[in-house]
Amino acid sequence: MSIDRKWTSKKKRALEVLLRLKRLYPNATCSLDYTTPVQLLVATILSAQCTDERVNKVTPALFAKFPDARSMAYADILELEELVRSTGFYHNKAKNIQGACRKIVEEFDGEVPQLMEQLLTLPGVARKTANVVSAHAFGNIQGVTVDTHVKRLTNLLGLTSHQDPIKIEQDLMKLIPKVDWENFSIMTIFHGRAICNARKPNCPECELAELCPSANRVVK
DNA sequence: CTCCCGATAT
DNA sequence: ATATCAGGAG
Numbered sequence: 001m002s003i004d005r006k007w008t009s010k011k012k013r014a015l016e017v018l019l020r021l022k023r024l025y026p027n028a029t030c031s032l033d034y035t036t037p038v039q040l041l042v043a044t045i046l047s048a049q050c051t052d053e054r055v056n057k058v059t060p061a062l063f064a065k066f067p068d069a070r071s072m073a074y075a076d077i078l079e080l081e082e083l084v085r086s087t088g089f090y091h092n093k094a095k096n097i098q099g100a101c102r103k104i105v106e107e108f109d110g111e112v113p114q115l116m117e118q119l120l121t122l123p124g125v126a127r128k129t130a131n132v133v134s135a136h137a138f139g140n141i142q143g144v145t146v147d148t149h150v151k152r153l154t155n156l157l158g159l160t161s162h163q164d165p166i167k168i169e170q171d172l173m174k175l176i177p178k179v180d181w182e183n184f185s186i187m188t189i190f191h192g193r194a195i196c197n198a199r200k201p202n203c204p205e206c207e208l209a210e211l212c213p214s215a216n217r218v219v220k
Numbered sequence: 221c222t223c224c225c226g227a228t229a230t
Numbered sequence: 231a232t233a234t235c236a237g238g239a240g
Contacts, residue, residue, distance in 0.1 A: 049235055050237095222239100
């Protein structure tokens, strides 16, 4: 048999995954360094296809030079590009950071808007970034943040069969209690980095293996 | 769908 | 050499 009968229901399996993640990562939090909502927004834009560790190496110098939306909005774009260069996609990222900050200054009085609908109008901000900012800067959990780790692990765990992040998020919102939505993402990302990474998933050391249809474990 | 893109692990 | 990293826009 592939999976213990106790967890044949996808819902029960999801809740057991959640329980175990909480036990494994009781102190999991956002691993991006920031002090203001604008800084979190910028750090999250920079985190596209880049490790948080790398983002945290560039943001100290970036925020020392340009601490708020107003300073980034009218900064020399070449200087901005140079400061974020090592995170990759630096041309687009610098342009989006400046574009988002200009809009924040000109249309939102210098403050990051709190409504999802408004967040999503900022250049470089789509569902994933908006979820992160809404949850961590404003404590307003609107959905499940689906990044590359959440996408990979939830597919491996059989909690969704979709590849589209929006559809994955909709599946997860049905399986996970709302209060745990953001925490589930954070913990899944931690587990993705520590155990179930894309290059070499460590199934023998994985506490979720007996729940996971994809784990290469010995079948009884 | 393609493009953006440097740093790092394998 | 190649795959992957808290994605988003055209």
